[in-house]
Amino acid sequence: MTSVPLTSRDSTRGRVRRVAALTMLALLVPLLAGCLRVQVSMGVSADDRVSGQIVAATVPKDEADKGPQLEPPESLESKVRVQEYKQDGYVGSQAFFQGLSFGDVQQLGLMSDQSAGAFQLQLQRSGDLVTLTGKVDLKSVPAQGTDVQFTIAFPARVATTNGTRENDSIVSWKLPPGEVTTIRAEVRYSDPNTRSFAGWAGIVGGATLGVAAIIAALAYVTRDPRPRPGGGGAAAGGLSLPGKLSGKLGGRKKEEQTEDA
Template sequence: MQPSPVADMPIASRPSRAPRVRRLASVIALFALLAPALVGCLRVQASLGVSSNDRVSGRIVAASVPTNSNDKGPQLTTPEQLAAKVRIENYNQDGYVGSQAFFDDLSFGEVSQLGGLSDQTQGMFSLNFTRSGDLVSLAGRVDLQSVPPHGSDVQFSIAFPARVAKTNGTREGDNTVLWKLPAGEVSTLRAEVKYADPNTRSFAGWAGIVGGITLAVAAVAAGMAYRNRNLPPPNAPRPSFSPSEMWREVASRRLGR
């Protein structure tokens, strides 16, 4: 009996389809799309606002065109660490269904925890906010290679508290930048803006308060010394305090008059 030529043929190994998850040092993961077995169109919209105190607020929408009446679209979940600052709501608009996350008063460090909005990664959105003195830089990377190229709407916008000096996005006024990200590609986000370091402003404000208190104490002490320099007789009427006379007296003493 002749051996079957088909049985003797080597079976080609199938290429591995492990998910492509890139871990980038010092990169803050913003969020990952939740779109298992996505066939229809995808909508992802992220709108962020950065305050002058380096706090971040905004909204993330993850939605798709439903494949049937039971399809609820991508479902985001609140990270446990941000339970007090993130709110999840259903999204149903323009034929898209899914969910949206609203967040408020996040620090640059807390933004990294928004990656916990989804455990499944169809694409990777990442951000890195860095501050050097008064310069704040945004560096982002968006991998949409596995997103359907047709009918997808992926946008990212961010508003800063001051005029944007440099960016590779589209300016929407002086302070806001918009990126419309093409599906099937890897995109980068860059922006630079200058505004005062909130830690520096806090120190300057405290120094001003301390300086004001010191001047006030010095003025009171000088006034008391001026009033008591020549005490009147016990029964004499007490003269009223005059700041202008006090400062004239101080000036005459400094000039040696």
């Protein structure tokens, strides 16, 4: 029986331990790095309705890991659709929303308590001015492997913002991990409620003019084409006299003609 020197055994065990340690380290790297992907994109329509999507995903720890699962609050269940997300080695969920009011947008941050970070978004209108404000807290998110982005499109040119302008009406933010980031943008476009009132007033005005035109047309069609009493005098001298006064003047003229005869 050949014996293995103690030093060789120790060396072999050391190599196995180092390999095992390196393997465990490789498995832990994604967990330590976070590898978080959060992408929020939305568009605001001219009638103050908001539509868009949210992606929340991480690199899975194992085959059973499904990543963060978005779940809409009861108040938004009829306006939000959630489906599975698998892309670029990330797993999680993707939510699509449509026709949200400005008040509904504030509840989007309640869709999941499993994903790291916290989103607070608010859209407000004051006259023709629409303001977007928000705060994204990523202090607990590791820097390595984290990708968090927010993009919003408006129906008019953005007046002021602290984000990156993609064009006149689209602004985006790439949110750094380990920090708290504020979001701000202002845009001016007419209040849809004011536009609705103006449209209603225009319809009422048009209907009023239409009724007046119909009445005028009926009056013209139903007029009496026969000449009125004394119409001949009006045609000859340009003045129509009342019937009784015209009769008296006619009788006097006949008497004067008889006396002359």
